[in-house]
Amino acid sequence: MSFYETYKKLKNVSIQDIFSTITSVEIKKILQKKKLNEFDFIVLLSPAAVPYLDIMAQKAHENTVQQFYKKIELYAPIYISDFCVNQCEYCSFSITQTFKRKKLSLSEIQAEANVLKELGFNHLLILTGESKTHVPISFLKQVIKMLKKQFDSVSIEIQPMDTTEYGDLVASGTDGVTVYQEVYNEETYKKVHVKGPKRNYQYRIDTPERACKAGMVKVNMGVLLGLADWRKEAYYLAMHVNYLQEKYPNTQIGLSFPRIRPNLGEFEPVVNVTDQHLIQMMLAIRLFLPDCNMNLSTRESPTLRDEILPYGVTNMSAASCTAVGGYVSQSQTKTVNHQFDISDVRSVEEIVTMLKHKGYQPI
Ligand code: SF4
Numbered sequence: 001m002s003f004y005e006t007y008k009k010l011k012n013v014s015i016q017d018i019f020s021t022i023t024s025v026e027i028k029k030i031l032q033k034k035k036l037n038e039f040d041f042i043v044l045l046s047p048a049a050v051p052y053l054d055i056m057a058q059k060a061h062e063n064t065v066q067q068f069y070k071k072i073e074l075y076a077p078i079y080i081s082d083f084c085v086n087q088c089e090y091c092s093f094s095i096t097q098t099f100k101r102k103k104l105s106l107s108e109i110q111a112e113a114n115v116l117k118e119l120g121f122n123h124l125l126i127l128t129g130e131s132k133t134h135v136p137i138s139f140l141k142q143v144i145k146m147l148k149k150q151f152d153s154v155s156i157e158i159q160p161m162d163t164t165e166y167g168d169l170v171a172s173g174t175d176g177v178t179v180y181q182e183v184y185n186e187e188t189y190k191k192v193h194v195k196g197p198k199r200n201y202q203y204r205i206d207t208p209e210r211a212c213k214a215g216m217v218k219v220n221m222g223v224l225l226g227l228a229d230w231r232k233e234a235y236y237l238a239m240h241v242n243y244l245q246e247k248y249p250n251t252q253i254g255l256s257f258p259r260i261r262p263n264l265g266e267f268e269p270v271v272n273v274t275d276q277h278l279i280q281m282m283l284a285i286r287l288f289l290p291d292c293n294m295n296l297s298t299r300e301s302p303t304l305r306d307e308i309l310p311y312g313v314t315n316m317s318a319a320s321c322t323a324v325g326g327y328v329s330q331s332q333t334k335t336v337n338h339q340f341d342i343s344d345v346r347s348v349e350e351i352v353t354m355l356k357h358k359g360y361q362p363i
Pocket residue numbers: 084085086087088091092093094095128129130198
């Protein structure tokens with residue numbers, strides 16, 4: 001049985017019904033517990049738990065320091081191609097957007113990597129649009145082998161693959177896969193993924209499991225916040241992680257919490273996910289899934305990233321550029337198309353200084 005089968009059962013759980021019965025006594029009891037169950041997690045996601053966010057934050061901080069110490073792994077994304085065969089309503093790389101697309105050569109990728117190495121990075125995330133024609137697995141394997149000579153870890157965020165293909169990438173040195181479900185609500189998924197192979201909901205939802213099966217050391221997941229009810233999406237996501245952690249205990253599962261950012265198609269969030277919503281979601285997940293890596297990207301503002309840092313964050317991107325070839329061309333210019341606009345534009349030095357100031361060790 002795959003997680004898709006589990007999701008079909010979870011759809012019948014009415015978290016609203018559970019929310020309507022929660023008492024403050026129950027919340028206080030849950031906050032005393034060492035290990036939370038599925039019901040406890042739903043309670044912490046509820047509107048009734050909002051007055052307890054400070055206590056949740058304190059507990060989340062203590063748990064994280066105990067599990068991960070005060071260390072933050074910094075990473076940088078490298079976009080190597082913006083060709084994409086999918087029509088996703090919220091993304092600037094959608095096939096319907098007309099701009100001059102680009103795929104980097106091996107030497108251009110090396111040049112991008114050199115800039116990041118110079119800045120002190122040892123962890124890279126390679127990103128592409130989804131197009132097997134433009135970025136076939138044979139090319140990716142060459143890229144990974146080349147970059148692994150210079151970097152401690154190289155992960156990929158590309159089109160979903162079969163288990164054997166992921167196995168090939170593991171053998172070439174790939175450490176991790178990032179794949180966002182974007183939205184678990186199946187009806188909404190079909191609405192925002194208009195054309196292309198990404199419309200195959202079941203193949204997408206079972207992608208993290210194929211990566212785990214293939215032996216990826218790290219699998220990073222998430223939902224795009226703003227497409228559907230964030231509380232339900234957080235529930236499905238956490239259940240998905242729980243399912244994978246039980247089945248694949250040797251894989252490190254990580255989570256990201258991306259909110260929709262300004263994009264070429266001017267797609268606006270359907271649901272308003274406020275800073276407080278984001279914080280509640282992260283805290284509830286941290287308390288329910290204490291072993292999970294939690295990543296906070298430059299999509300969020302410096303103020304919010306600094307505020308959320310102690311609540312369970314383990315990984316942060318820094319000085320990111322979301323355009324193909326952006327580091328070499330120093331291109332926060334209008335000549336290239338960014339997948340989305342970032343919000344935290346601080347330099348690596350500034351992020352490192354901030355982390356040290358708060359007593360964290362940047363890795
Ligand atoms: S979200 Fe991914 S698959 Fe969809 S258009 Fe953007 S790059 Fe392509």
